[in-house]
Each structure stands twice: as structure tokens, then as C-alpha cells.
Amino acid sequence: MAQQEIALIVGAGPGLSASLARLFKKDGMRVALAARDTKKLDALVKEVDGRAYGCDAGIPKDVEKLFDSIANDIGDPNLVVYNASGRVRGPITELDPEEVRKTIMITCYAGFLVGQVAAKRMLKAGRGTILFTGASASVKGYANSAAFAMGKMGLTGLVQSMARELQPQNIHVAQVVIDGGICSPARPERATSRGPDGCLDPDAIAQTYLHLHRQHRSTWASHVELRPWAEKF
Amino acid sequence: MAQQEIALIVGAGPGLSASLARLFKKDGMRVALAARDTKKLDALVKEVDGRAYGCDAGIPKDVEKLFDSIANDIGDPNLVVYNASGRVRGPITELDPEEVRKTIMITCYAGFLVGQVAAKRMLKAGRGTILFTGASASVKGYANSAAFAMGKMGLTGLVQSMARELQPQNIHVAQVVIDGGICSPARPERATSRGPDGCLDPDAIAQTYLHLHRQHRSTWASHVELRPWAEKF
Amino acid sequence: MAQQEIALIVGAGPGLSASLARLFKKDGMRVALAARDTKKLDALVKEVDGRAYGCDAGIPKDVEKLFDSIANDIGDPNLVVYNASGRVRGPITELDPEEVRKTIMITCYAGFLVGQVAAKRMLKAGRGTILFTGASASVKGYANSAAFAMGKMGLTGLVQSMARELQPQNIHVAQVVIDGGICSPARPERATSRGPDGCLDPDAIAQTYLHLHRQHRSTWASHVELRPWAEKF
Amino acid sequence: MAQQEIALIVGAGPGLSASLARLFKKDGMRVALAARDTKKLDALVKEVDGRAYGCDAGIPKDVEKLFDSIANDIGDPNLVVYNASGRVRGPITELDPEEVRKTIMITCYAGFLVGQVAAKRMLKAGRGTILFTGASASVKGYANSAAFAMGKMGLTGLVQSMARELQPQNIHVAQVVIDGGICSPARPERATSRGPDGCLDPDAIAQTYLHLHRQHRSTWASHVELRPWAEKF
Numbered sequence: 001m002a003q004q005e006i007a008l009i010v011g012a013g014p015g016l017s018a019s020l021a022r023l024f025k026k027d028g029m030r031v032a033l034a035a036r037d038t039k040k041l042d043a044l045v046k047e048v049d050g051r052a053y054g055c056d057a058g059i060p061k062d063v064e065k066l067f068d069s070i071a072n073d074i075g076d077p078n079l080v081v082y083n084a085s086g087r088v089r090g091p092i093t094e095l096d097p098e099e100v101r102k103t104i105m106i107t108c109y110a111g112f113l114v115g116q117v118a119a120k121r122m123l124k125a126g127r128g129t130i131l132f133t134g135a136s137a138s139v140k141g142y143a144n145s146a147a148f149a150m151g152k153m154g155l156t157g158l159v160q161s162m163a164r165e166l167q168p169q170n171i172h173v174a175q176v177v178i179d180g181g182i183c184s185p186a187r188p189e190r191a192t193s194r195g196p197d198g199c200l201d202p203d204a205i206a207q208t209y210l211h212l213h214r215q216h217r218s219t220w221a222s223h224v225e226l227r228p229w230a231e232k233f
Numbered sequence: 234m235a236q237q238e239i240a241l242i243v244g245a246g247p248g249l250s251a252s253l254a255r256l257f258k259k260d261g262m263r264v265a266l267a268a269r270d271t272k273k274l275d276a277l278v279k280e281v282d283g284r285a286y287g288c289d290a291g292i293p294k295d296v297e298k299l300f301d302s303i304a305n306d307i308g309d310p311n312l313v314v315y316n317a318s319g320r321v322r323g324p325i326t327e328l329d330p331e332e333v334r335k336t337i338m339i340t341c342y343a344g345f346l347v348g349q350v351a352a353k354r355m356l357k358a359g360r361g362t363i364l365f366t367g368a369s370a371s372v373k374g375y376a377n378s379a380a381f382a383m384g385k386m387g388l389t390g391l392v393q394s395m396a397r398e399l400q401p402q403n404i405h406v407a408q409v410v411i412d413g414g415i416c417s418p419a420r421p422e423r424a425t426s427r428g429p430d431g432c433l434d435p436d437a438i439a440q441t442y443l444h445l446h447r448q449h450r451s452t453w454a455s456h457v458e459l460r461p462w463a464e465k466f
Numbered sequence: 467m468a469q470q471e472i473a474l475i476v477g478a479g480p481g482l483s484a485s486l487a488r489l490f491k492k493d494g495m496r497v498a499l500a501a502r503d504t505k506k507l508d509a510l511v512k513e514v515d516g517r518a519y520g521c522d523a524g525i526p527k528d529v530e531k532l533f534d535s536i537a538n539d540i541g542d543p544n545l546v547v548y549n550a551s552g553r554v555r556g557p558i559t560e561l562d563p564e565e566v567r568k569t570i571m572i573t574c575y576a577g578f579l580v581g582q583v584a585a586k587r588m589l590k591a592g593r594g595t596i597l598f599t600g601a602s603a604s605v606k607g608y609a610n611s612a613a614f615a616m617g618k619m620g621l622t623g624l625v626q627s628m629a630r631e632l633q634p635q636n637i638h639v640a641q642v643v644i645d646g647g648i649c650s651p652a653r654p655e656r657a658t659s660r661g662p663d664g665c666l667d668p669d670a671i672a673q674t675y676l677h678l679h680r681q682h683r684s685t686w687a688s689h690v691e692l693r694p695w696a697e698k699f
Numbered sequence: 700m701a702q703q704e705i706a707l708i709v710g711a712g713p714g715l716s717a718s719l720a721r722l723f724k725k726d727g728m729r730v731a732l733a734a735r736d737t738k739k740l741d742a743l744v745k746e747v748d749g750r751a752y753g754c755d756a757g758i759p760k761d762v763e764k765l766f767d768s769i770a771n772d773i774g775d776p777n778l779v780v781y782n783a784s785g786r787v788r789g790p791i792t793e794l795d796p797e798e799v800r801k802t803i804m805i806t807c808y809a810g811f812l813v814g815q816v817a818a819k820r821m822l823k824a825g826r827g828t829i830l831f832t833g834a835s836a837s838v839k840g841y842a843n844s845a846a847f848a849m850g851k852m853g854l855t856g857l858v859q860s861m862a863r864e865l866q867p868q869n870i871h872v873a874q875v876v877i878d879g880g881i882c883s884p885a886r887p888e889r890a891t892s893r894g895p896d897g898c899l900d901p902d903a904i905a906q907t908y909l910h911l912h913r914q915h916r917s918t919w920a921s922h923v924e925l926r927p928w929a930e931k932f
Contacts, residue, residue, distance in 0.1 A: 141393025154387030160374025607859025626840025
């Protein structure tokens with residue numbers, strides 16, 4: 001491809017998003033990062049020579065403005081990753097309804113908003129890839145986690161619907177379910193009960209995102225679950 | 234059982250809810266019906282000697298008030314059916330975000346609100362049954378139906394989470410997935426392309442709800458899909 | 467229905483099959499029982515005023531002869547339950563291939579043989595119900611249980627294929643997944659770690675089989691999972 | 700890695716297996732090919748500088764001998780792909796039981812035999828990858844295809860069981876579900892009703908097999924479904 005590809009990561013933070021940004025950059029893409037608070041992105045933006053955009057993905061106008069700004073600055077994204085989620089845990093009787101509502105909004109509804117605007121622009125371009133980050137809750141509703149189950153399984157519904165609708169229009173839509181804990185400074189590998197490689201290496205996760213983006217359109221996957229070798233499932 | 238059981242149907246209308254109300258009544262229960270607009274329930278209330286309650290199930294305080302009123306009037310429900318949903322259809326690029334938000338709120342979040350208060354009261358009573366009405370979208374996200382897919386699959390997440398959490402506390406939680414069209418005056422049997430019995434008879438659906446409520450707790454089902462004999466799946 | 471219904475239970479033994487036989491009898495059906503060894507069926511046959519047939523369900527000619535004999539004696543079955551399975555457990559590296567082959571044959575292939583001949587006769591009659599007994603392994607392949615996973619998940623494939631093919635021809639095909647241990651003299655309720663009702667009461671399981679047989683054809687279920695209230699899943 | 704890796708493809712033919720062999724060779728592996736009839740492999744063996752082995756994968760002794768021969772010739776395989784299957788189609792009432800039995804044996808049981816011996820050798824080596832080729836029938840039982848449904852869904856049971864058992868022992872087990880037709884001289888791309896890229900390019904499929912083999916063990920996938928962009932699902 002003559003023109004440089006553009007990747008947008010929404011819900012960017014220091015964990016998986018940073019690994020994605022680095023790998024996309026290394027693979028030749030320009031990288032845009034969106035988050036409510038862009039301060040925390042300064043070092044990453046510098047490292048990947050990218051651009052940061054402030055955006056509350058749960059607000060329709062914010063999401064439209066995000067894509068407008070990126071288009072003005074560097075062009076329409078070829079690859080969009082939706083990576084944000086919220087969570088509130090506890091027995092169902094003790095959950096604060098407002099916290100539950102917020103969890104559904106950021107985990108599922110905001111994913112729709114980003115997916116919708118991404119789809120609009122990619123349909124004009126005639127191609128593109130939209131990837132969503134799932135969790136164990138995307139495929140199984142756990143006790144004491146009703147809010148996250150609604151959000152992530154609702155997101156699964158979005159991914160399936162978008163894949164069935166948009167793939168025949170040449171837009172690849174997929175979900176990567178992270179079935180385990182991602183390694184981080186707060187959860188270093190040695191701290192897991194599963195032993196070595198018991199948490200998911202975010203750089204390794206990023207390889208599967210890139211693999212999905214690079215898949216030939218005659219062999220598109222729409223749902224991939226990744227888990228550590230020693231993880232129960 | 235010495236005491237008369239009490240069934241509450243939320244999202245009551247003229248279709249499946251009416252069949253449920255009649256069967257529950259016939260089986261010996263007292264029936265409470267909740268809907269945003271109780272006017273349409275007048276005939277049914279009279280027929281099943283029940284009570285109607287106005288309630289917007291998407292508003293936490295409304296839902297609490299609903300259960301308070303029922304408790305005052307006739308006692309805490311032993312069986313709660315959540316039967317409401319919303320829907321907006323169309324290509325993802327044409328969906329109005331506000332309509333999508335409303336669909337998720339009524340289809341999924343309001344189900345949580347009702348399930349939460351029902352659980353609180355049933356945990357005190359030490360028993361109960363909470364049933365949710367699902368649709369084809371509960372298990373598969375269809376093209377041009379992203380909003381409903383998010384709402385209904387999110388509801389699936391709620392059901393799974395509540396079942397895993399509450400069943401060991403003696404509260405049966407289940408979802409009945411209606412995989413096809415329900416017969417109604419607007420969709421009489423003869424109008425379906427599937428031939429006789431091509432739409433689901435709401436009286437027949439109700440039998441499975443009652444069967445679930447009557448299941449011995451050593452054999453609880455939490456997910457049942459019902460479809461007409463000639464339905465593709 | 468003017469004519470008495472006939473139920474056939476293949477793989478009959480003292481557990482679930484006995485409960486099924488008693489309930490079907492109580493519901494007005496004539497009961498035929500098939501097993502490799504009919505000796506063990508004597509008491510049950512007497513109790514339900516039924517008939518026993520010797521049959522190795524893994525041998526095509528045996529299965530055809532079984533249905534011929536029943537047709538001669540009492541008529542074609544309206545309801546057939548396939549209830550047999552085999553099992554060999556252990557690390558995959560230690561499984562005896564011949565035992566694995568036998569497990570697949572009795573758990574899956576013999577189910578096909580019975581289903582095939584049942585379908586032939588029911589298609590002529592223009593109606594019928596064929597039910598298969600599944601296990602946790604029908605939906606999840608567990609470690610150290612590769613043989614049973616192949617057999618039971620293969621049976622799931624059979625059930626799905628038969629349901630899609632035969633239901634539009636008025637034959638109800640369904641699987642009841644028993645997700646837990648069935649109570650028996652060898653596993654009395656008090657012996658389970660789950661507490662009271664921690665094993666599935668076979669009489670209660672039988673209620674769901676009958677419910678499936680009685681379902682109106684506009685509301686057929688093809689897959690039901692039953693588990694004790696306190697079971698993990 | 701200092702030592703050259705060895706890949707074994709069982710059920711090798713001119714289609715997907717050839718693409719796998721070429722890609723594995725290109726990635727630096729030595730390639731062994733096994734089939735009942737090795738004649739048809741001559742050109743491929745020459746092209747990838749590989750070795751061909753005659754083997755009926757449905758016979759335990761044949762499979763053991765296969766791995767012995769490879770070990771003697773070039774060493775134990777690090778990557779084993781099971782790619783064989785059989786199929787018989789038609790209404791369930793018309794299927795020849797013997798053909799059904801053979802379909803189950805080659806599609807599922809032979810996969811077990813290969814997986815078992817592969818696991819034995821990989822456990823000694825302390826690492827390895829075992830990949831199985833699935834089909835649409837691996838996840839859905841279609842009408843008029845009961846035999847293939849039993850075989851492929853049984854294989855899904857095997858894959859799940861082996862993944863849960865062997866992954867914590869450092870052996871990656873996964874299934875690649877090919878949900879569509881693979882392009883071939885008999886089914887060129889232009890011949891599909893789905894338009895361009897309507898059949899799966901076997902070279903593109905092979906990329907996902909290699910990706911799975913290369914996944915870091917903290918991010919192992921065990922089930923990937925690939926389908927053409929325009930495929931219904």
C-alpha cells in the first residue's frame with residue numbers, strides 16, 4: 001500500500017493500548033490515541049510519534065468530533081480499536097444502579113458510538129478493520145459481576161451484528177476476548193498464582209490484533225479468545 | 234403450599250404477558266401486572282382478577298416503589314417475569330444514538346433494575362423465581378439490528394450472572410429465548426410464511442414459563458430456547 | 467388422543483430410565499424398555515406393566531429388529547428416548563484406543579442408529595418425539611475425559627442435525643443435558659458435597675422429558691440443560 | 700531457536716495441506732506429510748523438500764508407527780496438524796450406517812489417535828503445538844449432514860478436552876474452523892456465488908495456523924473460526 005495506514009486506539013492507557021500503539025507504529029502505521037484524559041498519554045505519544053485526542057466515547061458528539069479531528073490532522077483511520085470498559089463488582093443486591101448504568105454505557109454503548117462513526121468513514125473508503133477488546137465476561141456471565149456481564153456481553157452482540165452487516169461491505173469486524181489478567185506493573189508476571197506466563201503479555205496480545213488486521217478477506221476471524229497456557233476455562 | 238403464590242409480570246401487554254397472567258392465575262397464583270401505561274391492561278386485570286401497577290422499569294425509584302406497592306397490597310412476589318424490551322432497526326450507520334441508548338436501557342438495564350429488587354425481596358423470603366424473556370438476538374447478533382443485539386445479549390449476561398450468583402441461594406433465574414414471531418392479532422398464524430403453527434402460540438410459551446417455575450431445585454434450567462417446528466435456526 | 471401412546475427407552479437401567487418409565491406410564495403411555503441385558507429390567511417391567519427388549523444399540527441390525535419387535539407387539543413408538551452412554555477416563559496419553567472407540571460407538575454412533583430407525587417410523591406416522599440424554603460433556607470438553615467429550619459432543623451434533631432436518635417434518639428432536647450427578651443408591655443426596663438437592667432427582671428430570679414431549683409444536687425446545695441449584699457452571 | 704523445527708501434517712492432500720507445507724517450509728521448518736496414499740504427495744514432497752509417510756490414521760498401530768518413523772528419520776514433530784475428515788451426506792433416513800461409522804472414525808477417532816501419540820511425544824519434549832482442522836459442522840449441526848456433524852463436533856470435544864488438559868503442560872492445542880469452501884482447482888474463486896474472495900484462499904488460511912503456532916504461551920487461542928468476508932453466518 002502506497003499510503004501510510006492510520007490506526008486509532010480508543011480507550012488508550014498504559015497497558016494493552018501502549019503495546020498496540022508500539023506494534024502498529026513498528027508495522028508502519030500512524031497512530032492516534034483517544035482517551036478522556038490525554039495527560040497520561042504524553043510519554044506514549046512521544047514514543048510512537050503519534051497524536052492524542054481527548055474524547056469521552058460515551059458522548060455522540062465527542063465521538064464524531066474525534067473522527068473529524070483525526071481526519072483533518074492525518075486522515076481517516078484504516079484500523080480502529082475500541083479498548084475502553086468500566087466495571088463495578090459485588091453481589092447484585094448491593095450494586096449501585098447508577099454505577100451499573102455507567103458500566104453499560106462505557107463498556108457497550110460507547111463501543112457502539114465509536115463503531116458507528118468508524119463504519120461511516122470506512123464505508124466511504126470501501127475498507128477497514130474495527131476491533132473490540134473483550135473479556136471473560138464477553139462469553140460468560142460470572143456471579144457478583146452482573147454489570148460487567150451486561151456490558152461485555154452486550155458488546156459481543158454489537159460485534160456479531162456489525163460483523164454480519166459490515167464484512168460483506170469489506171469492513172473486518174472482530175472481537176479479541178482477553179480471558180485472563182493482563183500483565184502490568186500492578187500485576188507483574190511473578191505475582192500471578194498461575195506461575196510463569198500466567199498473565200497475558202500485552203505485547204503478545206497485540207500480535208493477534210495485528211494478525212486480524214492483516215488477514216486476507218477470504219479468511220476473516222470475528223472472534224478470538226486468548227488465554228494464558230495455565231488458565232482454567 | 235398453604236399460602237397463595239404471587240406472580241409479577243413487568244412489561245405487561247396484550248401478547249405473551251396476557252397468556253402468562255391467565256396461566257399463572259389458573260395455576261392458583263395472584264397476578265400483578267406492571268407497565269408504563271396501565272390503561273391497556275384494564276381488560277386483562279379484570280379477567281385474571283389481578284392488579285395493575287404503573288411503572289417505568291428504567292427508573293430505579295419507580296422499580297422500588299413498584300415492589301413496595303405490591304408488597305403492601307398483596308405481598309412479595311414469588312415469581313417475577315421481566316418481559317419488556319425496545320427495538321430500533323436499520324443499518325448501523327443510520328441508527329439514532331439516542332434510540333440505541335433507549336433500546337439498551339429498556340431491554341437490558343431495566344431488566345437489571347427489576348431483577349435487583351426482586352432478588353432483594355426473594356433473598357429475604359429465602360426462595361423465588363425470576364424469569365426473563367429473550368429473543369433470537371439473545372444468542373446471535375443479526376445484521377441491521379445492533380441495538381437489539383446489545384440489549385438482548387446484555388440481558389443474557391445478566392441472566393447468567395444472576396443464575397450463578399442467586400441459584401445457590403435458592404432463587405431460580407432463567408431466560409426463555411423466543412426464537413421466532415409470537416402469534417398475535419397483528420400476526421395471525423395464517424399470515425406466517427412457515428405454514429400452520431409457524432408463529433409461537435403465546436399460551437404454549439406460557440407453559441414453559443410455568444414449567445420452569447415448578448422445576449425441582451435439583452433440576453433447574455437457566456436457558457431455554459423455544460421455536461416453531463418449521464423455524465430455521 | 468384416542469390411541470394409547472407408546473414410549474421406548476433405549477439404554478434402560480435402574481436410574482433415570484426407571485423414573486422416565488414410571489412417569490410415562492403414569493401419563494398414560496405404554497412403555498417399552500431396551501437394554502443389552504434385560505435381566506436387570508424385570509422389576510421395572512413389572513412395575514410399569516411394560517415390555518423389555520434385548521438390544522445392542524451399536525449394531526444396526528439389532529436396532530432395526532428392536533423397532534420391528536415393538537411394532538409387532540404394541541405398535542410404533544411415539545416417543546423414543548436414547549439414554550445410553552459409555553465412558554473411559556484418564557489422561558489422554560493413558561487412554562486405551564479400543565476403549566475410546568467403544569465409548570464413541572455407544573455414546574454417539576448408537577444414538578444415531580436409534581435415531582435413524584425412530585425417524586423412519588415416525589416420518590411414516592407423520593409425528594413423534596426423539597429425546598437424547600446429554601451430560602456436561604455435551605457442551606464442554608473436560609480435561610482427562612477426551613473420550614466422553616468426543617462421544618457426547620458428537621451426540622450434540624447429531625441432535626442439532628436431526629432437529630434442523632426433522633422438526634419441519636413434525637418430529638420433535640431434543641437433548642436434555644444433565645449437568646451434574648443424578649441421585650442414586652450409590653450417590654444418595656446426603657453424599658454430595660453440594661448439600662441438599664445437590665444431585666439431580668431422576669423423578670424431577672423426567673418431568674422435563676415429559677414437558678418436552680408435550681410441548682406445542684409452535685414452541686419446541688431442542689436443548690435444555692438441567693443442573694442442581696448449587697451446581698457450579 | 701537453534702534446532703530446526705519439524706512439522707507433521709496428517710491427512711495431507713493437494714489443498715490446504717499443500718499451503719501449510721509450503722508456509723511451514725518457508726518459515727524454516729522441516730515438513731513431514733502423512734496420507735493413506737502417498738503417491739499424490741510426490742510433487743509436494745519434492746517442492747518442500749519434505750518426506751511422505753503412508754498411514755491410515757484410523758488404525759492405532761499405524762499412527763504409532765508413523766511417529767516412530769518420523770522420529771527415526773528427522774526427529775519428533777514440534778507441530779502436528781490433523782487435517783483429515785470424511786463425509787457422507789443425505790437425509791438421515793437414507794444414510795448407510797457403515798458410511799456413517801467410517802465418517803465418525805476418520806473425522807473424530809483418527810484425530811484422537813494422532814493427538815494422543817503427538818501428546819505423548821510432546822510431553823516428553825516439554826512443548827509442542829497440535830492443531831486440528833474444523834468445519835462449519837464443528838460448531839453447528841446442519842440438516843442432511845448428521846454424520847459430518849457427529850464427526851466434527853466430536854472433534855470439537857477432543858480439542859476442548861486436550862486444550863484443557865495439555866495446555867497447562869505447555870502443549871498448545873487449537874482448532875481452526877474453516878467456515879466456508881476452500882478455493883481449489885475444482886472450486887476456483889470465480890465459481891463461487893459470493894463473488895471475489897468468496898472461497899477461502901488456502902495460503903491465507905495457513906497464515907492463521909502459523910500464527911497459532913507462534914503465539915506466546917501467555918496468549919494461546921484454542922478456537923478460531925475463519926470465513927470469507929461475504930459468507931453468511
